[in-house]
Amino acid sequence: MASMKNGIKSPIKPAPRVAGTTQDVWSIINAAAAATEKQPVVNMGQGFFGYNPPQFLIDAAKSAVERVDCNQYAPPKGRLRLRQAVSNAYSPFWGRKLDPETEIAITTGANEGFLSCCMSFLQQDDEVLLLEPFFDQYISNIEMAGAKVVSVALQPPKSGMTKTHSAGEWSLDIEALKRAVTPRTRMLVLNTPHNPLGKIFNVEELKQISDVCVQNNILIISDEVYDRLFYVPFTRIATMSPEVERITLTLSSAGKNFYATGWRVGWVMGPPELITYIVKAHARICYCSPSPLQEAFAIGFEQAEDNGFWDECIRDMKFKMDFFNEIWHELDMPYSEPEGGYFVVANMSKVKLPENYPFPPHVLERPRDFKLAWFLIQELGVAAIPPSEFYSPQNQHIGEQWMRFAVCKPDSVLEAAKERLRGLKEYMK
Numbered sequence: 001m002a003s004m005k006n007g008i009k010s011p012i013k014p015a016p017r018v019a020g021t022t023q024d025v026w027s028i029i030n031a032a033a034a035a036t037e038k039q040p041v042v043n044m045g046q047g048f049f050g051y052n053p054p055q056f057l058i059d060a061a062k063s064a065v066e067r068v069d070c071n072q073y074a075p076p077k078g079r080l081r082l083r084q085a086v087s088n089a090y091s092p093f094w095g096r097k098l099d100p101e102t103e104i105a106i107t108t109g110a111n112e113g114f115l116s117c118c119m120s121f122l123q124q125d126d127e128v129l130l131l132e133p134f135f136d137q138y139i140s141n142i143e144m145a146g147a148k149v150v151s152v153a154l155q156p157p158k159s160g161m162t163k164t165h166s167a168g169e170w171s172l173d174i175e176a177l178k179r180a181v182t183p184r185t186r187m188l189v190l191n192t193p194h195n196p197l198g199k200i201f202n203v204e205e206l207k208q209i210s211d212v213c214v215q216n217n218i219l220i221i222s223d224e225v226y227d228r229l230f231y232v233p234f235t236r237i238a239t240m241s242p243e244v245e246r247i248t249l250t251l252s253s254a255g256k257n258f259y260a261t262g263w264r265v266g267w268v269m270g271p272p273e274l275i276t277y278i279v280k281a282h283a284r285i286c287y288c289s290p291s292p293l294q295e296a297f298a299i300g301f302e303q304a305e306d307n308g309f310w311d312e313c314i315r316d317m318k319f320k321m322d323f324f325n326e327i328w329h330e331l332d333m334p335y336s337e338p339e340g341g342y343f344v345v346a347n348m349s350k351v352k353l354p355e356n357y358p359f360p361p362h363v364l365e366r367p368r369d370f371k372l373a374w375f376l377i378q379e380l381g382v383a384a385i386p387p388s389e390f391y392s393p394q395n396q397h398i399g400e401q402w403m404r405f406a407v408c409k410p411d412s413v414l415e416a417a418k419e420r421l422r423g424l425k426e427y428m429k
């Protein structure tokens, strides 16, 4: 059958992996935000920064694009200067020198780093353990490699519907994780600091998870893209023991580190015998990542420590987090106090949606949080993300009372969001 898009027929059929017609959360929320009468919408939805990278990084990029050697292909494993800079920046956390030649591979954002992990180590019908809620992009990357997702849900704090609590209280049922392991389990994906919960897995949890992986030879992919934003102690799972390090690949993102998500540079760190395959897969996927921006990030890393930039990141984001979250205290609405990252989830079970509200069919068929998100856009002009999208269908009910807000926005936007959210008072039970 011919495929159809926007009423135009094509004789060319898409592959099933992209042919699905269910709209993803980003297209639903962005389209709703663009179409509402409440313009301009205060966008607390997608996790992009509402401000520029630091000036020293912009200057570095300007100088890099003037250089002949920066404007051509980089080596597939990344520019040496950036690998050296990443090694210098991360070796102190590992307590030993990371070898820039063999233990670091530069990728096109953490996203492509994750795809390279999947393409390197997964085969048809392999199983990948995900902890729910999860960053939605994992699924398609895992499935493109032919593997299947097996998920274990993090449990909300018992009093999460009624009381504000630490995001660390979202807990993993370790017995459920053990039961989910089968002979086909090849990989486990950990995300800490966590999107969307803001949880940082503590040492005890990391020990339990890594024990399961070591005992079953399961590769750990630790997605640590928010690793510069921690408000409680943060341990990297690769540093738990030499046994764990041998089976762990750590992902990170220069875009997230330096407020430049559009520059598309990230990296994978791990043992040489695993990194060698990441470089192979990455070379097949895109050959190399943007070369002048790699150079800029290298210079950025070289200067960040001396500039006090990493401390400033934590200070600024924590301020934004606390400033925005005042609104939940004002509304007496419970939320998960983030331990890291720039997302916060608030519990909206107290909001009573008006009966017979005119939700469009594609929102009506979704869990309650999609309706809440639609309602916030239409009535208050605030865009946020419904987290049930980050669950498998059987567990979506866990996320449907929550809403995710990104606080990486200018203070004026946070202030405007708070002002508009005060409008929720008239809809609260």
Ligand SMILES: Cc1ncc(COP(=O)(O)O)c(C=O)c1O
Pocket (backbone or CB within 6 Å): 047, 108, 109, 110, 111, 112, 135, 191, 195, 223, 225, 252, 253, 254, 255, 256, 261, 265, 266
């Ligand atoms: C948990 C998580 N991992 C990975 C990414 C993607 O990072 P990058 O922009 O470097 O591809 C994101 C972006 O939102 C994320 O939230």
